[in-house]
Amino acid sequence: DGGITQSPKYLFRKEGQNVTLSCEQNLNHDAMYWYRQDPGQGLRLIYYSQIVNDFQKGDIAEGYSVSREKKESFPLTVTSAQKNPTAFYLCASSHQGAPADTQYFGPGTRLTVL
Amino acid sequence: AQTVTQSQPEMSVQEAETVTLSCTYDTSESDYYLFWYKQPPSRQMILVIRQEAYKQQNATENRFSVNFQKAAKSFSLKISDSQLGDAAMYFCAYRTVYNNNDMRFGAGTRLTVKP
Numbered sequence: 001d002g003g004i005t006q007s008p009k010y011l012f013r014k015e016g017q018n019v020t021l022s023c024e025q026n027l028n029h030d031a032m033y034w035y036r037q038d039p040g041q042g043l044r045l046i047y048y049s050q051i052v053n054d055f056q057k058g059d060i061a062e063g064y065s066v067s068r069e070k071k072e073s074f075p076l077t078v079t080s081a082q083k084n085p086t087a088f089y090l091c092a093s094s095h096q097g098a099p100a101d102t103q104y105f106g107p108g109t110r111l112t113v114l
Numbered sequence: 115a116q117t118v119t120q121s122q123p124e125m126s127v128q129e130a131e132t133v134t135l136s137c138t139y140d141t142s143e144s145d146y147y148l149f150w151y152k153q154p155p156s157r158q159m160i161l162v163i164r165q166e167a168y169k170q171q172n173a174t175e176n177r178f179s180v181n182f183q184k185a186a187k188s189f190s191l192k193i194s195d196s197q198l199g200d201a202a203m204y205f206c207a208y209r210t211v212y213n214n215n216d217m218r219f220g221a222g223t224r225l226t227v228k229p
C-alpha cells in the first residue's frame with residue numbers, strides 16, 4: 001500500500017543527545033515536510049524539501065536539521081540545541097507543481113526528553 | 115502573515131445529530147486553498163475536505179460539508195449524522211496558491227460524540 005511511514009512511534013531522549021526521526025514515503029511525492037505539534041497549538045512547520053538534495057527552513061527550524069538524499073526519505077534530527085524538544089512530530093508529503101496538491105501525513109513520532 | 119483561528123477549543127454532539135465547527139482566517143490573497151483535517155486518537159492527520167477559494171460552490175464529502183464565506187473569511191465544517199468514529203481533533207488549515215509549502219493551521223477543535 002502507498003503511504004507515509006514514521007519511526008519510531010515513541011522516542012525517549014536524554015538531555016544533550018541528538019536523535020533522528022525517520023520518515024519514508026512511497027507515494028512518489030516530490031515534496032516532504034516536517035511539522036511539530038504541541039498541546040493546544042496547531043502544527044508548525046520545521047523544514048520542507050521540494051526536491052532531492054534541497055531543503056528550506058520553516059518557521060521553527062532552530063535546533064533541527066534535515067537531509068534529503070533520496071526522494072523517498074526525509075529524516076529529521078533533533079539536536080541538543082533544541083531547547084524544548086518534547087513534542088509530537090509529523091511528517092507529510094505532497095506532489096509539487098500543481099497548486100491544488102494536498103499534503104498527506106504520516107502517523108507521527110512522540111519525542112520525550114527525560 | 116496569514117493566520118487561522120478556531121474559536122471553539124471543544125465541541126460535543128449527540129450521535130446522529132449535526133455539529134458545525136468554526137474557522138476563520140486572515141489573508142490578503144484572493145486565491146488560496148482551505149482544508150479540514152481530522153486527527154483521531156491515533157494522531158494520524160487525515161484529510162477530511164478541501165475547498166478552492168475560486169470555487170463558489172461549497173465542497174462536500176459524504177456526511178461532511180463546508181460553508182465557505184469568502185467575504186467574511188469564514189470556513190466552517192458541518193458534520194451530519196455524527197458517528198462515534200467522528201470523535202477527534204479537527205484542524206482547519208489555509209494555504210496560498212503561490213506557495214505550496216506554506217500551510218497554516220488553526221489550534222484545533224476537539225469533538226466529542228456522545229452515544
